[in-house]
Amino acid sequence: MKKICAAILAVGAVVLLVACSSAVTGGKKDGAQSGPTSESAGPILAQHPPMSAQEKLRPCVECHKEVTPEIYTQWYNSRHGIDIVKCYQCHGTYEQMYKVPPVSQCAICHAGETMNNPSAQPCWDCHLEHTFKGH
Amino acid sequence: MSLTRRDFIKRSAAMTAASYVGINLPFTHQNAAQAADADTWVRGTCRLCGVGCRLEMGVRNGRPVALRGVPKARTNYGYLCMKGMLFYKIMQHPERLKVPLYRARKDQPFREISWDEALDIAAKEFADAVRKYGNDSTAYYGSGQCLTEETYLFQKVMRGGLKTNNVEGNPRLCMASAVGGYLTSFGADEPIGGYANVERSYCMFIIGSNMAEAHPVFFRRVMRQKLDNPDKVKIINADPRISPTSRIADMHMQFRPGTDLALMNAMAYVIIDEELYDQKFIDDYAVFRVGKDAKQVDLASFKADLEEYSPEKAAKICGGNITADDIRTAARWFATSQGTLSMWCMGINQRKQGVWANNLIHNLHILTGQLCKPGADSLSLTGQPNACGGVREGGGLCHILPGHRVVANEKQRNQVEDAWGIPHGRIPPKPGYHTMAMFEAVNEKKIRAIWINCTSPAQSLPNVTPYRKGMQSDDVFIVCSDIFPTKTTECANLILPTAFHFEKTGVYGCTERRSQITPKAVDAPGEAMPEVWMVREWALRLAKELNDPVIKQCVAPFMDKEPDYELPKAIWDEYTQKLTKGRDNDLRGATYEVLESMDDGVQWPAPTKEFALTGGTVMKFVRGSDPMAETEAKDDKPYQFYGPAHPDRKLWIWSRPYVGAGEEPDADYPLYLSTGRIIDHWHTTSMTGRIPELMRANPYSYVEINPKDAARMGVRPNDMVEIETRRGKVEMPAKVVEGPMEGMLFAYWHDMDEDRMINKVVNDAYDPGSKEPEFKICACRARRISGPKALKPYITRLNE
């Protein structure tokens, strides 16, 4: 096992370096599909199950603590959770709710970081959404 | 569902492999760094709390479309809370007041009238009141959310023009005790340091504050300091309730409401007993005082007064989870840290002994020398965005004058009269009615005409029912200027539509003595106008009605100035250049030009433009940081406490006894009732209640009940609970949560609905010194009424 591991890691290390650089530059080859760039199509709207007017009068966490418990816990223990950045601040409310918000939502508070992002990827690719670690 | 962590890792693996051979995988998470589409971005200050976040409003085709933070601002560093992110949504709301509305009697519906008519009516009614009942039958009740220019001009016309000191504002209900505490402990109002101390602090003492919800963006800095230095930084949270703020605490001290005075005296006891005090600092800079006549005593006497507050005795008084060991640990952390920062808000201020509670916090800092050095400060958190700048500094309370002067001092009255170019003697020598007395005077028909600006006392006063009844009487003429219908416009005769934030230009001064400007970015809807224009036009008509040219003199420097920019600028220039010159809040360097060029603003004192452009005074009283510490220096010590209220130029350590709340639980009303805010809503919800995201997050007020009490009462989550005090009853849905301690209920106060308006039942006893009411503690009883009910959120509409 150790030999394969070492081999994988050695190859992997070299490959990773190469791979990372081409991922960042987002090279296009003939016949390949278009990749992750900042010009790709917009954010994804949510398909929230329909709620009555009365049901909408509930904070997101009331249901989502049960429905998406791992996301709730990730958020609760993250900087956003401790500083009470609530779901609707990123995801909006029913009239315009995003499953995946546009990066411009992050820019409201994180204008400096968003404008100076060296990669073409959206924030959460590296700063995992809801836990927001990794920088 | 969005990407789980495992999916993410698998995706990374695939993408990495694919990139190696030049295959670009389809990217299913569509993203674009779309800028919110705006034509321009206009920089200003947030409209809501006292943190003073700087933000930019995105404007497209003359309409507000977005808000985003200013990354370089030293208050918020670009961050915003949900209220700061979303308040642009109310600006074009269909319920905005757009035309003046009038009714002669309060049982009639409102009808639309022109501005000319409206201002004529306002002038005539006030003039009639003066003629029939005297100058002191008129009053102005303003707000810590008014621009400084507005508060300053209103109080100028009231004092110099109508010759009454009946000038008050809602900061009387929140910050008056903090003012009293600063004046009696330090000799000068407002904190010595500011926010910059957070990043240098190693012990933070948060008492009587849920800053995670009430000052979220400032809390972010506290949270960050703790998370970045988890072992070095100690956070003590003292609160009868476990709140979201308690999450970051190393120690949570849960004491019976009202016993915080005993707790802090016990900490002082430990500091003295274990000789953790800074003898040199005390010798150089402090004296001990006791009693009404501020008799000077010595350390031995002070120590003797603390004998009944040994940790063991105090733990008994405090109950809750307080142990003698915890008190000792807290005191040791406080005294020995490299820099200790205290922060507090309404839990300390809204108390019958609010000034004393403030004094005891300051005591701890003075005893241990935790002042004037980086990371050490006694920082009162201000609730409203301009309670400091407009009301405390601009002369917006019945006993003070602009520039931190007091009505009672004849020399200072004359200084103000000279600056205004009016005869000596115009400003009456005695203070006017403080807020609770003012509304009592309305009830007693002593006040016959009152102008209420940008606040809603018909919901925000404690024990509000009798005061609201008084306001509904036809014996008092009420002018209400605001942006939306509120519970208070329901009591008005005349409603004047005002321009909102970013629809007019003006300055706000936040918690940390920093004045920051917000320019006009969009037009106000309909015929709404800036308040400064209303005051000027009203004053001109008053002068005619009363045949009193001095009233005209009060607005003479502001004639022919257009209301959006030139008029407030002229007012600000007069206030800063003439009224703050040489005072401890010297703002002469903070001209509009200077303020407009900065990402944030200027901390006073800032006597020159060059100094103002650096940001101003970071640490008051400290030579090298505060230019007035140089000019006012009397010796060569590094700290100079030149505050105007202490002629001996010393910090005063006050011996104060523990006294409980005004109304403690008893056999009939066995539970404590406390109230407070939540993060999504601002005050009476007249603004935030009209933003769907915020309303849905907290559509009504809840009452938090401890699980043990809930079990005893048979209450389950969302059950309807009736809360009754000697003053009335309300019904609220319950949250069963390990929040308030056993024997205590905690209700949110933002709801406008009659059934859920908690201020109907809270106590209006007030601090004898500061006159600030004790919203935070009273006695109640509670019972379960029913299971969950489908409730409707409620916002006032016009002509209901």
Added chain:
Amino acid sequence: MPIGGFIINTLAQDCDVVVTALEQMAGVEIHATDSNGNIIAVIEAQTSDSMEESVKEIEGLEQVLSVGAAYLHIEDEVDKIERGELLPSNPLKKNKKNKVEWA
């Protein structure tokens, strides 16, 4: 629980046969192929040993020319977190008297 990203190389004409065979294998996901006979696969396994076995099995397929590892991630706790067996750690040390539960 190791997760690895691999490039499996075949001759262009053998690609489909190999993909079919790979799809039968447990823990193997095909993400892309191209006209050069490259197959991008992600292999997930319970232990490093079983991942090594999967790799050996794939190498053993007749049409497979090579299997190259591009990315390897070993984190035992990810699936435990997702099953709710393990909560992501709270970064704050808490007094056990403090249980803050708020909606």
